[in-house]
Amino acid sequence: MVTQDLTAAAEAWLREDPDPDTRAELQQLLDAGDTTELADRFSGTLEFGTAGLRGAVGAGPNRMNRVVVIRAAAGLAAYLKAQGRTDGPVLIGYDARHKSDVFAQDTAAVIRGAGLDAVLLDRPTPTPVIAFGIRHLGAVAGVVVTASHNPPQDNGYKVYLGDGSQIVPPADAEIAAAIAAVGPLDGVPRGDDWRTAGDELLDAYLDRIAELVPADAPRDLNVAYTPLHGVGRTLVEAAVARAGFAVPRVVAAQADPDPDFPTVSFPNPEEPGAIDAALDLAREIGADIAVANDPDADRCAVAVPDGERWRMLRGDELGALLGEFLLSPGPAGVAACSIVSSSLLGKIAASYGVRYVETLTGFKWIGRVPELVFGYEEALGYCVDPEAVKDKDGVSTLVRVLQLAAEAKADGRTLVDLLDDLAVKHGLHATDQLSARVEDLSLIAQAMERLRATPPKALGAYAVERIDDLSRGSESLPPTDGLRFTLSDGARVVVRPSGTEPKLKCYLEVVVPVTTDVGTARTEAATALAAIKTDLAAAAGI
Secondary structure, three states, rough: OOHHHHHHHHHHHHHHHHOOOHHHHHHHHHHHHOHHHHHHHHOOOOOOEEOOOEEEOOOOOOEHHHHHHHHHHHHHHHHHHHHHOOOOEEEEEEEOOOOOOHHHHHHHHHHHHHHOOOOEOOOOHHHHHHHHHHHHHOEEEEEEEOOOOOOOEEEEEEEEEOOOOEOOOOOOOHHHHHHHOOHHHOOOOOOOOOOEEEHHHHHHHHHHHOOOOOOOOOOOOOOEEEEOOOOOHHHHHHHHHHOOOOOOOOOOOOOOOOOOOOOOOOOOOOOOOHHHHHHHHHHOOOOOOEEEEEEOOOEEEEEEOOOOOOOOOOHHHHHHHHHHHHHOOOOOEEEEOOOOOOOOOHHHHOOOOOOEEEEEOOOHHOOOOEEEEEEEOOOOEEEEEOOOOOOOOOOHHHHHHHHHHHHHHHHOOOHHHHHHHHHHOEEEEEEEEEEEEEEHHHHEEEEEEHHHHHHOOEEEEEEEEEEHHHHHHHHHHOOOOOOOEEHHOOOOEEEEEOOOOOOEEEEEEEEEEOOOHHHHHHHOOOOOOOOEEEEEEHHOOO
């Protein structure tokens, strides 16, 4: 886009933008003649997909702002009306990020202006409350303004339909087309008579969680907790207390919502160092367990003492523990996890006669598996009560984890002991990731092209026995950009571009039989994973 066109586009945006903050920011860029930044903001648009919208807050169509949100809400309303989904409200929630409350109010105003019923949460609220509330209130759709665990400059817009699951194709493309068809902003009608939801909805959600823990279950547990500057603390404290556990000790510096996330580099409990403050607190109080949520509390991380040190459980480890815990009674239904998660859940399910399926990455797929009784993905997302919440839920998961840990403690055991039991029974399933964050997205496409054109014949000590190009789809999986390498001895690697971050993500798994002791098997697995990682990085050129 030439400078003259950039300037015209920016000036047109200024005339339409209702937000004085982004208008002032854009005027500064125009006054400074910053064509590089203007080009980044105006040479493209945020794409609406199955994850909704996500991007940095700022002026321009390639940023998150009130103009983009109003258009998105208008497109969603038009889609719902075209589909005849008008017999219930649209439930709208939001986290505590910059502008989240404003974006949520804009959404409620547009939904009402379109003649649909809108129900807006009266406070910043964890994402799973909206997933629960959609079915509880009989809503036709839900919107959550959140960027989950992204950096502080980001915000996002997540959409659910009336079944309580996140959208999947073709709904994403149909909503995107409706957004693209929205005309000038002054032609978008808006109302101010939306309804609000608060204590009644939260109480119903908390009551449901409390019912998960039997009255006679052990509850003796000392817990350290961090919400990572997000919106989880108030609800987690209430859920834990209502389920009969002692309220956890909370990391004071991270207890209250703060959109700048000042104590962490990334507000993602998966990131190195993110839960260090919780581990410090756990050591200080002699905790049995440390737990953390991401900022919108749909993910749950767990750390436990392991000898003289504390270690955070990998997402797959917690998934296996919860799978064993919830599937051991042999429930009628289906267990599910994503193709990038460990294969161990399938073996656990089979051992208890529970059906098992793999899905594409993301709870938009896991949550809609028919007859689901438990589902998870390795990125710390767990669905432990799918009849109530068809999405990952960091609050109910946290309570289930406390139940499991308290039962183990009552038996004189730990979560590490339970993991060792699974390794002896099914083989040690060890997983790891190789991730490459890029500034230039074309580097991700180049890496995928390189792996398709000249795939490796071996990775570490394992022969590549089969390569599945996931972009072609299959009978059980829709097409997606990814590659799955099936290796010898039960090992596997999956490579895909991230759907929410500028990353190439590689998921590694090896299976090592426990022939002497679990410690030896862990050492062997770590060595094997390191070798795979080295060879894969070379093959992908990352």
